[in-house]
Amino acid sequence: MTGQRATQLHATELLEAPAPTVRGPLRGIYAGNTRSVVVRGLQVMARTNWVVVLTGFFEPVFYLLSMGAGLGALIGTVEFYGVDVEYAAYIAPALMAVSAMNGAVYDSTMNVFFKMNFAKLYQQMLSTSLGPLDVALGEILLALFRGLLYACGFMVVTTLMGLNLSWTAVLAIPAALIVAFGFASFGMAITSYMKTFQHLDYVFFLMMPMFLLSATFFPIEVYPQGFQWVIQAMPLWHGVDMIRQLTTGLIQPSILMHLLYFAVMIVLGLWFTTARLRALFLR
Amino acid sequence: MPAPVIEATGLTKRYGDFTAVDGIDFAIQPGEAFGFLGPNGAGKSTTMRMIAATSTRTSGDLSVLGFDPADHGPEIRAQLGIVPQADQLDEELRVIDNLIIYGRYFGLPVPYVKRRAEELLEFAQLTEKRRSRVDGLSGGMKRRLTIARGLINSPKAMLLDEPTTGLDPQARHVLWDRLFRLKEEGTTLVLTTHYMDEAEQLCDRLVVVDKGTIVAEGSPSSLIRQYSTREVLEVRFGSAHNEAASQAIEGIGSRVEVLPDRVLVYADDGEAAMSAVHERGLRPITSLVRRSSLEDVFLRLTGRSLIE
Amino acid sequence: MSTLEQPVADVGGVDHALIASRARGWGWWFVAEHRIRAMRSYVASWIAISVGSPFLFLLGLGLGLGLLVDANQGAQGVDGVPYLVFIAPALSMATAMQTAAQENTYGVFGGFKWFPMFFAMNGTPISAAHIVVGFQVSVLVRVLLPLVAFSLVMVVFGIGSPLGALLLLPIGLLLAAAVGFAVMAWVSTQTEDRGQLSFVERFVVVPLTLFSGTYFPLETLPAFLHWIGWISPLWHAAELGRGALYGAELAPVMVLVHVGYLVLLAGLTCWLSIRTFRRRLDK
Ligand SMILES: Nc1ncnc2c1ncn2[C@@H]1O[C@H](COP(=O)(O)OP(=O)(O)OP(=O)(O)O)[C@@H](O)[C@H]1O
Ligand SMILES: [Mg+2]
Numbered sequence A: 001m002t003g004q005r006a007t008q009l010h011a012t013e014l015l016e017a018p019a020p021t022v023r024g025p026l027r028g029i030y031a032g033n034t035r036s037v038v039v040r041g042l043q044v045m046a047r048t049n050w051v052v053v054l055t056g057f058f059e060p061v062f063y064l065l066s067m068g069a070g071l072g073a074l075i076g077t078v079e080f081y082g083v084d085v086e087y088a089a090y091i092a093p094a095l096m097a098v099s100a101m102n103g104a105v106y107d108s109t110m111n112v113f114f115k116m117n118f119a120k121l122y123q124q125m126l127s128t129s130l131g132p133l134d135v136a137l138g139e140i141l142l143a144l145f146r147g148l149l150y151a152c153g154f155m156v157v158t159t160l161m162g163l164n165l166s167w168t169a170v171l172a173i174p175a176a177l178i179v180a181f182g183f184a185s186f187g188m189a190i191t192s193y194m195k196t197f198q199h200l201d202y203v204f205f206l207m208m209p210m211f212l213l214s215a216t217f218f219p220i221e222v223y224p225q226g227f228q229w230v231i232q233a234m235p236l237w238h239g240v241d242m243i244r245q246l247t248t249g250l251i252q253p254s255i256l257m258h259l260l261y262f263a264v265m266i267v268l269g270l271w272f273t274t275a276r277l278r279a280l281f282l283r
Numbered sequence B: 001m002p003a004p005v006i007e008a009t010g011l012t013k014r015y016g017d018f019t020a021v022d023g024i025d026f027a028i029q030p031g032e033a034f035g036f037l038g039p040n041g042a043g044k045s046t047t048m049r050m051i052a053a054t055s056t057r058t059s060g061d062l063s064v065l066g067f068d069p070a071d072h073g074p075e076i077r078a079q080l081g082i083v084p085q086a087d088q089l090d091e092e093l094r095v096i097d098n099l100i101i102y103g104r105y106f107g108l109p110v111p112y113v114k115r116r117a118e119e120l121l122e123f124a125q126l127t128e129k130r131r132s133r134v135d136g137l138s139g140g141m142k143r144r145l146t147i148a149r150g151l152i153n154s155p156k157a158m159l160l161d162e163p164t165t166g167l168d169p170q171a172r173h174v175l176w177d178r179l180f181r182l183k184e185e186g187t188t189l190v191l192t193t194h195y196m197d198e199a200e201q202l203c204d205r206l207v208v209v210d211k212g213t214i215v216a217e218g219s220p221s222s223l224i225r226q227y228s229t230r231e232v233l234e235v236r237f238g239s240a241h242n243e244a245a246s247q248a249i250e251g252i253g254s255r256v257e258v259l260p261d262r263v264l265v266y267a268d269d270g271e272a273a274m275s276a277v278h279e280r281g282l283r284p285i286t287s288l289v290r291r292s293s294l295e296d297v298f299l300r301l302t303g304r305s306l307i308e
Numbered sequence C: 001m002s003t004l005e006q007p008v009a010d011v012g013g014v015d016h017a018l019i020a021s022r023a024r025g026w027g028w029w030f031v032a033e034h035r036i037r038a039m040r041s042y043v044a045s046w047i048a049i050s051v052g053s054p055f056l057f058l059l060g061l062g063l064g065l066g067l068l069v070d071a072n073q074g075a076q077g078v079d080g081v082p083y084l085v086f087i088a089p090a091l092s093m094a095t096a097m098q099t100a101a102q103e104n105t106y107g108v109f110g111g112f113k114w115f116p117m118f119f120a121m122n123g124t125p126i127s128a129a130h131i132v133v134g135f136q137v138s139v140l141v142r143v144l145l146p147l148v149a150f151s152l153v154m155v156v157f158g159i160g161s162p163l164g165a166l167l168l169l170p171i172g173l174l175l176a177a178a179v180g181f182a183v184m185a186w187v188s189t190q191t192e193d194r195g196q197l198s199f200v201e202r203f204v205v206v207p208l209t210l211f212s213g214t215y216f217p218l219e220t221l222p223a224f225l226h227w228i229g230w231i232s233p234l235w236h237a238a239e240l241g242r243g244a245l246y247g248a249e250l251a252p253v254m255v256l257v258h259v260g261y262l263v264l265l266a267g268l269t270c271w272l273s274i275r276t277f278r279r280r281l282d283k
Helices: A003-010 A034-047 A050-055 A058-075 A087-108 A110-117 A121-125 A132-160 A167-191 A197-213 A225-233 A235-248 A254-281 B044-051 B069-078 B095-105 B110-123 B139-149 B169-184 B196-202 B220-227 B242-249 B270-279 B294-302 C016-073 C083-112 C117-122 C128-156 C162-187 C198-211 C223-231 C233-246 C252-281
Strands: A077-080 A083-086 B006-015 B018-028 B033-037 B059-064 B080-083 B157-161 B188-193 B205-210 B213-218 B231-236 B255-258 B263-267 B286-291
Touching: A034 A050, A034 A132, A034 B095, A050 C198, A058 A087, A058 A132, A058 C016, A058 C198, A077 A087, A083 A087, A087 A110, A087 A132, A087 A167, A087 A197, A087 A235, A110 A121, A110 A167, A110 A197, A121 A132, A132 A167, A132 A254, A167 A235, A167 A254, A197 A235, A197 C016, A225 A235, A235 A254, B006 B044, B018 B044, B018 B205, B018 B213, B033 B044, B033 B196, B044 B059, B044 B157, B044 B188, B059 B069, B069 B080, B095 B110, B095 B139, B110 B139, B139 B169, B157 B169, B169 B188, B169 B196, B188 B196, B196 B294, B205 B220, B205 B294, B213 B220, B213 B294, B220 B294, B231 B242, B231 B270, B242 B255, B242 B263, B263 B270, B263 B294, B270 B286, C016 C083, C016 C117, C016 C128, C083 C117, C083 C128, C083 C162, C083 C198, C083 C233, C117 C128, C117 C252, C128 C162, C128 C252, C162 C198, C162 C233, C162 C252, C198 C223, C198 C233, C233 C252
Parallel strands: B033 B188, B033 B205, B080 B157, B157 B188
Antiparallel strands: A077 A083, B006 B018, B006 B059, B205 B213, B231 B263, B231 B286, B255 B263
């Protein structure tokens, strides 16, 4: 920082940052520059985090191989909408939905909490003309991108293993993204209430039963009616049933209800997250 | 008089029951270097965050560059350069990418940001560290990078929260020089500090804050004139004896302060005061005459020393 | 250590010599106590999770899968017992393993990096070995919570023999020590978090849980995968647990092999951890 060097600062014409032009109710929280947040995330993913991102793909595959082969040998087939489905083909779509949920929840709670309180990443972004909504949307888009990678990878594996019983299985990829979007849109609003790492435990405490009981590894008909209703109120069950209908080709009218469920969840989640942005970012 | 760049009336921030900033008023003129001087926890950083619209105020009025931070955060920050108290660098990016990506957050064009980043790297003397990871930089290097980053959008006003904390004396002087140039070019500087010399060197005007309120306001020299004497005599008698000695000193100079480790005698003529002390038969272990500083102003106003 | 070798003077009424000698004998306990005190704020959520997980795993997953498996294999189809009884001890052990691994991943890394407690402790007369052992003792206390909860549920719902359920406690603690020290030995060599910490969960805990005979007998898997079970501490502990809970066939020499493997693993990795800790703290 010598004087002689300092003068070189003016070697080029200086530009001022363009003023954000967002009007209406989002003014003050949105600058219309979500792209820069996504670019940053992709750059970090490509240069630093790719090993971690890549290895995240293995978890559902491990489950599929282990449960499909091991439990499949003990169980044989499971009935789904009146058709007997091989056990591995029964759990594969469920694992896809679970992995979409896990990725989205992890990215929008744990990761956001960490970047907020330890890496102080959002404080940096919010020292610029970005608004909190740019940051939130950027994170959600990144989470979806990661979800897309995993969904495609998993699709390749299940196709090679012959577990996709119909061409409609390709639609499972967008379906998984819808599931991820639903969870990610809510996750950040929930994170805005968290003060310590222990609060994250409660999130995982909620996800665990959803993971194990939402018709993932066995049909919910094994439970009493009242308990079935509880599970059917949970988002993961809708995700599992929707993706399973697509991969098995046993498409039912209820798929529209599943889509509606997620549409409502996404809208509510985005609204909730937007309402909590100030509490989350502008303390 | 031109409209102030930043103007606050009754600005208040509460965290639950705790009031961090308690109804402060100030106005910062364009091109001015304005300081917040105060001890730990006074509410300096909180005030800076409210100005930057990254913390929502609880009550009061605040206008920054003609906007209300409550609903114009992005517009305000587009014109601000922010240097936070703790270096917040993107640990997942390399040094050069920290500057480039930061520029993109402002929506600046990529080729411009790339060129500007190189210039700022040179300004921060980090050109050799271009491709290093941020966590490998020393504390001083991180500070310089943070400051350089704050300049990427050619801000109209810089918010500097303890800009030179953690820098060695040489780097501090170079930075002061650089900030001085920015000021000459018309950039408004708002800084917080607890270093008296920094405030005296850089600030045209400052407010002394304590426990969320402003206790005095003025230029450094006027504050010293108003709240202190021209010179100060510092005498030490050993921690056990300062209290007793101060009783004996009472009456010399215009005021006597006892600190745990020394006694301060405020007098316009320090040497004369020293002779007077010796005349009373007191033999201090060490004694020293110095000019009054903002430290003395602070002690006078709050009864506590600034750096505890 | 150098502070210990220096002669200590009696300054201001504090007997430094006494402090130093006490730390030498009881340092590990000071460390454990410190951690347990620090953990107290987590206790509410841990108890919730510890009590919740046996219900979830045994009465949710175990019962549900049990219906499918027993329908296909008969009520004595898996290892001569109903499916629920078969997986109960393994689920308890898997939880112990997972808890120990998790605590050691984030606790050890954090102790060096995020809240550098180990360096602070090392500034006192407490040595590296004390920190390593004391830390693990606090983890065992933590692991005991879910272990007790699992055993209680087994006793109350009559899963296996009550005495066997009690025996699962020491087996679970031995497993937790072996896994805990092993994870610690690796994590303590990691100086920067590039996301590789998640590998413990992704490539150790999950695969070991899935491929070492937790949900189905190891023999169900193809023979070329059996080695995973043999090196897996979880398999050894689960085999012991099955012998204890429902008297699964277990040759006396195999008891020795299982216990011996776990003890050896714990001892070796404890020694490795101490070595790494000593190096890292001495700088
Ligand atoms: N997010 C927060 N939640 C609760 N209290 C806070 C928060 N941020 C600041 N405070 C409190 O507000 C008071 C003022 O803090 P602030 O950081 O503004 O002080 P400061 O003058 O910058 O001090 P320093 O010189 O130490 O940087 C402190 O008592 C602090 O504990
Ligand atoms: Mg501060």
